[in-house]
Amino acid sequence: MVFPIKYVYRFGNVNTDGDRSMKHLLGGKGANLAEMSSIGIPVPSGFTISTEACKSTIDNQMAWPESLFEQVLDGVRHIEAEMGQRLGDDKDPLLISVRSGAAVSMPGMMDTILNLGINDKVVEAIIKKTNNERFAYDSYRRFIDMFGNVVMGVGHDLFEEAIEKLKKEVNVKQDVELTAKDLRELTDRYKAIYRKETGHMFPDDPLEQLRFAVNAVFNSWNSTRAIKYRQISNIHGLIGTAVSVQAMVFGNMGETSGTGVCFTRNPSTGEPKLYGEFLINAQGEDVVAGIRTPSPIAELEKKNPEIYRELLNYTSKLEAHYKNMQDIEFTIEDGKLYILQTRNGKRTGTAAVKIAVDLVNEGVLSQKEAIRDLVDPQHIEQLLHPQFKEEESKQCTLLGKGLPASPGAAVGKVVFDSKKAEESEEPVILVRIETSPEDVGGMSSAEGILTSRGGMTSHAAVVARGWGKPCVAGCGDIVINYKNRSFTNGDVTVKEGDWISLNGNTGQVMLGQKELTEPVFGKEYHTFMSWVEVVEEMKVRGNAETPEDAAAARSYGAVGIGLARTEHMFFKPGRVNFMRKMIIANSKKERVEALGNLLPFQKQDFIEIFQEMEGLPVTIRLLDPPLHEFLPQEKEEIIKVAEELGVSSEMLANKVNQLKEFNPMLGHRGCRLGITYPEITEMQTRAIIEAAIELVKQGKVVLPEIMIPLVGSIEEFRNQREIVDRIAQEILSEAGENLDYMVGTMIEIPRAAILADQIAEEADFFSFGTNDLTQLTYGFSRDDAVKFLPAYIESGMLKHDPFQVLDKEGVGQFVQAGTRLGRMTNPDLKVGICGEHGGDPSSIDFAYETGLDYVSCSPFRVPVAHLASAQATLRKQEDTAQVQEAPKALEA
Numbered sequence: 037m038v039f040p041i042k043y044v045y046r047f048g049n050v051n052t053d054g055d056r057s058m059k060h061l062l063g064g065k066g067a068n069l070a071e072m073s074s075i076g077i078p079v080p081s082g083f084t085i086s087t088e089a090c091k092s093t094i095d096n097q098m099a100w101p102e103s104l105f106e107q108v109l110d111g112v113r114h115i116e117a118e119m120g121q122r123l124g125d126d127k128d129p130l131l132i133s134v135r136s137g138a139a140v141s142m143p144g145m146m147d148t149i150l151n152l153g154i155n156d157k158v159v160e161a162i163i164k165k166t167n168n169e170r171f172a173y174d175s176y177r178r179f180i181d182m183f184g185n186v187v188m189g190v191g192h193d194l195f196e197e198a199i200e201k202l203k204k205e206v207n208v209k210q211d212v213e214l215t216a217k218d219l220r221e222l223t224d225r226y227k228a229i230y231r232k233e234t235g236h237m238f239p240d241d242p243l244e245q246l247r248f249a250v251n252a253v254f255n256s257w258n259s260t261r262a263i264k265y266r267q268i269s270n271i272h273g274l275i276g277t278a279v280s281v282q283a284m285v286f287g288n289m290g291e292t293s294g295t296g297v298c299f300t301r302n303p304s305t306g307e308p309k310l311y312g313e314f315l316i317n318a319q320g321e322d323v324v325a326g327i328r329t330p331s332p333i334a335e336l337e338k339k340n341p342e343i344y345r346e347l348l349n350y351t352s353k354l355e356a357h358y359k360n361m362q363d364i365e366f367t368i369e370d371g372k373l374y375i376l377q378t379r380n381g382k383r384t385g386t387a388a389v390k391i392a393v394d395l396v397n398e399g400v401l402s403q404k405e406a407i408r409d410l411v412d413p414q415h416i417e418q419l420l421h422p423q424f425k426e427e428e429s430k431q432c433t434l435l436g437k438g439l440p441a442s443p444g445a446a447v448g449k450v451v452f453d454s455k456k457a458e459e460s461e462e463p464v465i466l467v468r469i470e471t472s473p474e475d476v477g478g479m480s481s482a483e484g485i486l487t488s489r490g491g492m493t494s495h496a497a498v499v500a501r502g503w504g505k506p507c508v509a510g511c512g513d514i515v516i517n518y519k520n521r522s523f524t525n526g527d528v529t530v531k532e533g534d535w536i537s538l539n540g541n542t543g544q545v546m547l548g549q550k551e552l553t554e555p556v557f558g559k560e561y562h563t564f565m566s567w568v569e570v571v572e573e574m575k576v577r578g579n580a581e582t583p584e585d586a587a588a589a590r591s592y593g594a595v596g597i598g599l600a601r602t603e604h605m606f607f608k609p610g611r612v613n614f615m616r617k618m619i620i621a622n623s624k625k626e627r628v629e630a631l632g633n634l635l636p637f638q639k640q641d642f643i644e645i646f647q648e649m650e651g652l653p654v655t656i657r658l659l660d661p662p663l664h665e666f667l668p669q670e671k672e673e674i675i676k677v678a679e680e681l682g683v684s685s686e687m688l689a690n691k692v693n694q695l696k697e698f699n700p701m702l703g704h705r706g707c708r709l710g711i712t713y714p715e716i717t718e719m720q721t722r723a724i725i726e727a728a729i730e731l732v733k734q735g736k737v738v739l740p741e742i743m744i745p746l747v748g749s750i751e752e753f754r755n756q757r758e759i760v761d762r763i764a765q766e767i768l769s770e771a772g773e774n775l776d777y778m779v780g781t782m783i784e785i786p787r788a789a790i791l792a793d794q795i796a797e798e799a800d801f802f803s804f805g806t807n808d809l810t811q812l813t814y815g816f817s818r819d820d821a822v823k824f825l826p827a828y829i830e831s832g833m834l835k836h837d838p839f840q841v842l843d844k845e846g847v848g849q850f851v852q853a854g855t856r857l858g859r860m861t862n863p864d865l866k867v868g869i870c871g872e873h874g875g876d877p878s879s880i881d882f883a884y885e886t887g888l889d890y891v892s893c894s895p896f897r898v899p900v901a902h903l904a905s906a907q908a909t910l911r912k913q914e915d916t917a918q919v920q921e922a923p924k925a926l927e928a
């Protein structure tokens with residue numbers, strides 16, 4: 037039948053309508069189920085209801101769009117035809133699962149219902165057919181639990197209590213020890229719970245069950261926890277969840293059945309070996325829920341080598357097909373293997389880089405593909421996080437050792453509930469027996485996560501790895517007591533509020549606050565970054581004002597310094613008082629004298645920085661901040677400083693008062709300082725040029741770029757440039773040396789951006805100071821924005837803090853206009869960006885699109901910026917390639 041809007045897409049052995057490119061419509065799960073069916077992976081038949089149907093239903097107060105019900109019926113007939121079974125049949129009944137799945141994976145955030153289609157009549161048919169009464173009632177009771185919980189909101193704990201009670205009554209420990217008779221009894225008790233809690237009989241019409249289940253999955257898109265997860269993970273622009281309805285295969289049919297999850301490579305380390313867990317005689321949710329402790333996948337090899345080989349065959353096929361490490365769910369039904377899900381596996385930064393390099397070496401991927409698809413800027417960022425010092429783990433009170441579920445070092449105070457973690461002002465470690473999707477808020481606020489139960493694929497482990505948060509999971513050495521708000525290991529008791537340290541690389545849990553050290557990089561990291569630096573077209577510089585920072589930036593691959601803030605040098609002890617003398621000077625003579633005292637310090641700083649950056653450009657910004665920042669503000673401080681300076685405290689207090697401004701950020705700062713006190717610009721130029729000459733004399737290459745801040749007009753720039761050039765020429769001709777230096781400006785005032793053509797006629801380079809540019813474009817004071825920005829972001833009025841992620845729409849226009857106009861009058865103009873945005877991937881992408889020559893960011897973000905720049909280059913190349921290919925496609 038043909039429907040006006042197609043909402044249902046089939047997958048299975050014979051008929052498949054979808055493929056992996058349709059994630060937006062079919063969700064990741066649905067799209068990949070379709071893809072797997074068409075490449076010959078054994079996937080139980082099914083169909084996927086599109087995200088559009090979800091959106092339409094939610095928008096229309098849960099009324100299904102026209103023809104959806106007919107299309108779903110068609111889908112059910114498709115499954116029935118492929119399986120040779122019928123829903124609700126009294127001889128060979130079909131059971132189905134109803135599964136959620138959005139375009140972006142949100143582990144465990146939405147709902148899934150298994151074994152749908154059972155009722156009292158059907159269960160009898162299953163018993164007859166399988167001759168396995170235990171299995172039949174195990175499936176039935178699971179269905180009532182899931183349906184009751186997901187569809188009707190009956191607390192899962194009520195069912196849990198009932199099963200625990202029954203286990204006590206019949207004196208068994210494990211669920212699997214319950215007999216058929218026990219499970220039949222349990223099914224009756226579950227039905228009674230359902231009736232009591234909902235006021236209804238358990239629905240026995242399978243189609244009605246299905247309709248309810250689909251609606252419940254639709255609704256789970258907007259559950260509080262799903263909304264929160266999307267907020268935390270910055271997932272925007274999705275319209276809803278798809279719903280995949282699929283024939284059940286049973287891992288709970290006995291000893292020859294089972295279920296598991298695996299990664300094609302180790303998601304923590306990247307080691308190229310199948311990695312995962314499985315449970316015999318169980319259904320999917322048992323593995324993740326941590327009810328029974330699963331066995332490592334290697335044991336499957338011993339238990340059933342044939343199935344293991346078959347699994348390995350499919351997992352390798354999937355990895356090669358997707359050209360990426362896969363996270364795979366499988367079920368074995370009475371000796372037959374089915375794959376139920378595949379997706380690109382979440383992994384740590386270390387694993388991401390290793391897998392990328394390995395897959396290239398194995399010939400699966402090109403270097404460019406590896407850069408584009410296998411490593412995120414966040415992965416690189418993770419690698420730059422500090423680690424514990426080696427000695428620390430030797431000399432510590434070890435509280436226990438769990439699984440190294442997500443690497444990194446975390447230090448914090450113990451809290452036992454997520455709400456506390458969210459509210460705490462101090463760093464915390466969230467300690468839970470296990471985590472559930474309800475905990476995501478707390479997990480995101482915590483420095484690290486510790487669980488006493490659950491494996492490497494438990495909720496805590498998966499979510500933590502996805503976010504790059506350190507996690508130690510399944511630490512059985514500790515016993516958590518929520519009531520006493522403490523946990524114990526033997527005689528050691530750790531109370532809420534005590535400090536602990538987690539080592540996510542080793543799984544160690546240590547008492548106290550352990551010290552951290554710089555990260556170390558493996559050889560794959562260096563290989564990967566060398567590929568990145570070849571690909572990137574836009575260069576990356578570092579922001580640095582000390583020789584140490586400069587060295588760090590260079591070691592991370594910065595090809596210059598994009599911003600050296602000179603004022604930071606004046607804050608150092610021994611200098612700040614000369615600076616203060618300069619500020620409080622009553623005459624030019626006094627000021628010049630104080631500046632003269634600062635000169636040797638400043639010169640020495642530049643010598644050291646130039647040495648570190650030999651052969652690379654160094655952009656030095658002349659004095660920028662309002663002068664009051666250098667003076668004491670508190671009364672006692674004023675008295676103390678006055679004494680040090682040898683002036684009266686009244687005089688100093690007066691001066692402090694005089695310098696007070698209503699809007700310091702719009703006040704006497706930037707080039708306005710150099711214009712009113714030219715001797716400041718003179719001294720700074722002298723320090724720069726003299727430092728450079730010293731190195732030139734030693735035969736070294738120095739490339740100083742002198743940057744005038746906060747310029748709004750060509751007149752301002754001209755005024756300052758004249759001073760710089762005059763002093764530089766004086767010094768150079770006196771020394772008889774030549775030096776290539778540049779003079780440019782920061783573009784951070786909107787006026788300068790739109791008059792950039794005028795300024796560029798006399799400037800050698802521009803550097804967009806996007807912090808001030810954002811402040812002045814929005815009219816948001818950087819220092820006061822905390823009062824309202826959070827509300828803007830919470831309500832969705834702003835997607836991001838514009839001081840962190842460049843506002844392309846507005847502020848970006850000034851960057852574009854400034855670049856275009858500047859290059860119009862000065863084609864050689866060098867243009868870059870410095871400030872917070874220089875290290876943010878989406879802002880870097882924008883900088884590349886705008887055609888900037890470089891971005892500059894803090895040294896530790898340089899590798900992140902490299903990757904973002906290379907990825908931007910590859911995206912562009914791809915777009916161009918598509919445009920060029922288009923005519924060919926038309927011809928064909």
Ligand code: ADP
Nearest residue numbers: 133135136144148282283284285320321365367
């Ligand atoms: P999630 O998105 O939370 O992983 P899934 O839809 O993947 O939810 O379902 C969870 C588990 O339920 C799966 O890992 C699988 O083990 C089990 N499951 C889902 N559908 C089926 C099915 N058709 N047959 C057997 N088990 C299933």
Ligand code: MG
Nearest residue numbers: 065365376377
């Ligand atoms: Mg799943």
Ligand code: MG
Nearest residue numbers: 745784805808
């Ligand atoms: Mg500025």
